[in-house]
Amino acid sequence: MEGTPYVTKEAILKRAQEAIGIPLRDIDATGRLANGKDKGSIGTVLEESWFCYEPNGEARADFPEAGVELKVTPYLRTASGIRAKERLVCNIINYMTEYEKTFKTSDFWHKCETMLIMSYEHKQGVPKGDFTIDKAVLFSFPLEDLIIIEQDWEKIMSKVRAGQAHLITEGDTLYLAACTKGATAASVRKQPFSDIPAKQRAYSLKSSYMTRILNQYIFGKDEDEHIIKDWRVLQKNGFEDYIVDQLKPYYGMTQAELKSRFGVDTTAKSLNYILLARMLGINGDIRNTQEFQNANIIPKTIRIQKNGSIKESMSFPTFKFMEIIQEEWEDSALREYIEPAKFLFIIFKEREDGQYAFERIKFWNIPAEDLEEVKCVWERTVQTIKDGVRLERVNNEVRNNLPKSTENRVAHVRPHARNASDTYPLPDGREMTKQCFWFNSSYVKEIIKEL
DNA sequence: GCATGATCATGC
DNA sequence: GCATGATCATGC
Numbered sequence: 127m128e129g130t131p132y133v134t135k136e137a138i139l140k141r142a143q144e145a146i147g148i149p150l151r152d153i154d155a156t157g158r159l160a161n162g163k164d165k166g167s168i169g170t171v172l173e174e175s176w177f178c179y180e181p182n183g184e185a186r187a188d189f190p191e192a193g194v195e196l197k198v199t200p201y202l203r204t205a206s207g208i209r210a211k212e213r214l215v216c217n218i219i220n221y222m223t224e225y226e227k228t229f230k231t232s233d234f235w236h237k238c239e240t241m242l243i244m245s246y247e248h249k250q251g252v253p254k255g256d257f258t259i260d261k262a263v264l265f266s267f268p269l270e271d272l273i274i275i276e277q278d279w280e281k282i283m284s285k286v287r288a289g290q291a292h293l294i295t296e297g298d299t300l301y302l303a304a305c306t307k308g309a310t311a312a313s314v315r316k317q318p319f320s321d322i323p324a325k326q327r328a329y330s331l332k333s334s335y336m337t338r339i340l341n342q343y344i345f346g347k348d349e350d351e352h353i354i355k356d357w358r359v360l361q362k363n364g365f366e367d368y369i370v371d372q373l374k375p376y377y378g379m380t381q382a383e384l385k386s387r388f389g390v391d392t393t394a395k396s397l398n399y400i401l402l403a404r405m406l407g408i409n410g411d412i413r414n415t416q417e418f419q420n421a422n423i424i425p426k427t428i429r430i431q432k433n434g435s436i437k438e439s440m441s442f443p444t445f446k447f448m449e450i451i452q453e454e455w456e457d458s459a460l461r462e463y464i465e466p467a468k469f470l471f472i473i474f475k476e477r478e479d480g481q482y483a484f485e486r487i488k489f490w491n492i493p494a495e496d497l498e499e500v501k502c503v504w505e506r507t508v509q510t511i512k513d514g515v516r517l518e519r520v521n522n523e524v525r526n527n528l529p530k531s532t533e534n535r536v537a538h539v540r541p542h543a544r545n546a547s548d549t550y551p552l553p554d555g556r557e558m559t560k561q562c563f564w565f566n567s568s569y570v571k572e573i574i575k576e577l
Numbered sequence: 578g579c580a581t582g583a584t585c586a587t588g589c
Numbered sequence: 590g591c592a593t594g595a596t597c598a599t600g601c
C-alpha cells in the first residue's frame with residue numbers, strides 16, 4: 127500500500143479508465159485467472175496487478191488517502207437491456223460494534239461513501255481472461271437514494287439492537303441489504319443482545335439497485351419516473367409509510383369506482399397495477415418506477431372472498447427441470463427471487479354485492495423461518511426430479527408427486543403453463559408440463575392477517 | 578370448499 | 590413465442 131501513486135480521486139479514476147478494453151488475462155500478472163477457481167478473482171487481479179496493492183479485508187477503503195473503495199462488478203446484456211449479474215457485496219457486518227454507531231460513522235459509510243466501480247460484461251461460457259473492463263466511474267450515492275439507504279441501515283441495526291440479528295433477511299430492506307457471506311451457510315457470528323448465533327452477513331447493494339446504477343449512472347440511460355417527488359417527505363416518513371399514506375384515501379373503493387375516477391378503460395389483468403400507479407400519481411405501470419425497480423418491489427394482487435378465505439395461491443416464475451437440478455439452494459433462482467424481494471400486496475375484498483373493493487396494501491418480505499420452509503419444498507422438488515418424477519394419467523389430468531400444498535405450511539409446486547402440453551424436458555428425457563413454486567393460499571391468508 | 582391440475586389474457 | 594400475472598375447472 128505504501129508508495130502507491132493513487133492518492134487522489136483523479137489519479138485513481140485515470141488509472142482505472144486506462145484499463146478499459148484490455149483483456150483481463152493481459153492485466154493479470156500473477157496468473158490468477160488461469161486457475162479459474164477463485165470467485166472474486168477479477169477484483170483481486172485489478173487490485174494487485176493494475177493498482178499494485180495488496181488486497182485488504184480491512185474496514186478502511188481500498189484507497190484510504192482518497193477515500194475510494196474499488197468495486198469490480200459484472201453485468202449481463204439481456205433482451206430487455208443491461209442488468210446487474212449479482213448484488214454488490216461490501217464489508218462484513220460486525221454485529222458487536224456496528225450497532226453503537228450512526229450511519230455516518232458506520233463501517234459501511236467509511237468503506238463505501240465513494241466507490242470506483244469498474245464493470246465488465248459477463249458472457250456465458252467465455253473464459254474470464256477474455257473479459258474486458260468496459261466502464262470505470264467514481265460513484266457516490268444520489269441524495270434521494272441515500273435517504274432510503276440510511277433508513278435501510280437503521281432497519282438492519284434495529285434488528286441487531288433487538289437481539290434479532292439471526293432473523294435478518296435481505297428482504298427487510300430496500301436498496302442496502304444484509305446478505306449472507308461466508309464459506310458455508312453455517313458461518314455464524316456472535317451478536318450483542320442475544321446468545322443465538324447469527325449468520326455472517328455483509329452489506330450489499332441489491333442486484334435490483336445495481337441494475338439501476340449500471341443503467342443510469344454508468345451507461346447513461348434515461349431515468350424512469352420517481353414515485354417520491356419530494357425527498358424531504360421521504361426523510362420524514364420512510365418509504366413504506368409514505369406509500370400507505372398516499373393510498374389510504376382510496377381504501378374502500380371498488381375497481382369500477384377507481385377506473386372511472388382515473389378514467390382508466392382497460393380489461394388488462396394488470397389493471398390493479400395501473401390503478402395503483404394512478405393513485406400514486408404515476409402515468410405508466412407502477413413496476414416501471416425507479417423506487418419499485420431499485421428496491422425489487424414485487425406487487426401482487428390478493429383477493430379476499432366474502433368468507434375471508436383467499437381465492438388463489440400465489441405463483442412465481444416457472445422453472446426448468448434441467449436447470450433446477452444443477453442449482454444449490456443458496457444461489458438458486460427461487461431464493462434469489464424471494465429473499466431479497468419486498469412484496470407489495472394490493473388487497474381487494476369481496477363485498478356482499480360480489481364486487482371487489484380496495485381494502486388496503488401491505489408491504490411484506492419473507493421471514494427467515496418461512497424461507498427455511500421454502501427451502502424444504504425446493505429441496506424435495508429437486509430430489510424428486512433427480513429421482514424421476516412419477517407421472518400418472520387420471521382422466522384428463524396428469525398427476526405427479528411434486529410437493530403438494532398439504533405437505534408444507536408455506537409453499538407447493540403446481541403447473542404454470544399455456545396448457546398441459548406446454549412442457550419442459552425432464553432429466554430422463556420425458557416431458558412434463560411447466561411447473562412453478564406457489565405460496566399456499568392459506569399461507570397468504572396468514573401473511574395479510576391484521577394484528 | 579378445498580386441492581390440484583389446467584388454462585387464459587396481455588405485453589413485449 | 591413466451592414470460593408473467595391471474596384465474597378457471599374438476600373431483601374428492
